Amino acid sequence: MNFLISLSENDKRLIFALLLVFILVFVLIGYIGFLITRVMKWQGRKLDHIVADPVVTRVITDKKHFKRYARKKNWRLFVKQSYIAVIILLVGGLVLLFRDIFTRDWAYNVFEYKQTGFGTILFIWDFSKCITRPEGMGLVLNWPQLINTPHLEAQAWASYIFVTCLIIGGIWYLIALQALISRTIRMYQLSTSAFEKTLEGFNQNQQAATIAAARYQETPQPSPVPDNSNNNNTNV
């Protein structure tokens, strides 16, 4: 069976536009990934600063010792970077806990949008009625209906504090976590590169020739006899 698809000019334009958007979205994701990779490399450089002294002074001379030492320093730095984030998260959690204890409302929805939740200060759209199928017609696309506009509610104070702390602390903690992962990757890279014995670009014959040349230069040479034959004394 042969299916002939006849596309109108508008259909071709629509397909071309969708393809272009598809490509652009993936290119954008590629750029975002590239940016994240650069940031992670920059975060991983911090490990070099931490572990440089014992490696340079040859206190650490093998791969295993380096990994053990770098892991300890890495976790300590993670604790140092993330303890404020954890404190913020704990404060938000404690606020929500006390609110639930005092109101005895254990079924409290933090993201409720009518009266008591954080959704009261957000724009809320109802996407459930975007696509309708009336009788005798195909699919009909409608704009989503706006069901809430931002407004403050006194009953939702706990959700405001909790969600704010959750966002700030969560992002802070994720950044510290990303730095931890970056340093861990860098640790494995350095453990192979810093103690690597490679013969890449090494030529023993070339090295022997270099040593011989160096020894020849170190041996005392006879002092050259001054040659006055070319002195054309014009002041006669």
Place this chain on the structure above:
Amino acid sequence: MISFFKNFGKGVLYVLVLPFLLVGMALYAVVAFFVFIFLSIKGIILFFTGRSLYEDLPEDIEAKKRLAPPQAAPQTAVTNEDVSAALNIGSEQNQPVNTADPFYVPEYLKSESEEVEEPVQEEPVIEESEPAYEPDPEPVIEEAPVQEQEMVVKPNYIEEPDVEDIEEDEIVLEKTEQKSNILEIKDDEDDDDESSGVNIDFD
């Protein structure tokens, strides 16, 4: 254009790998949270024992020892007093200043740095075969006793007796003949001359 499609390929790859990355990151986050709790408890315990979670590891201490300069003397600012002390009395203080050495510390400033590390002073060993050097005793100068003598002062003038003790008879002036070049006029000669006194006699 090639880089554009490379980015497109990377974007596709990231989208495909993203779920696994997210799962791995979530697991790492949970593990990191438990490690955080463990290290926090450890840090609290260390705090009450007078230590810190972030104190140097043995490797750090050893590295600092090796990186420290051999003579880590604190460089003090040179004041006018130091300069004057260096130029004044004392042979030890008049040593040449080594300007080429950045860690040079003059001898007269080393006393402060030596206070930190006091070297153990060993007792000097005196060998019995060679007696210790003893300086010669200084000769004692005996002072001769001063003999008491009466001071006799001879005056430079002739003493004259007191006026009361001299009798009147004794006051006799000695006659002395005085010769003078002035023509003397004898009384017994030419008494009758009543002239002007000029002798016009011719011998």
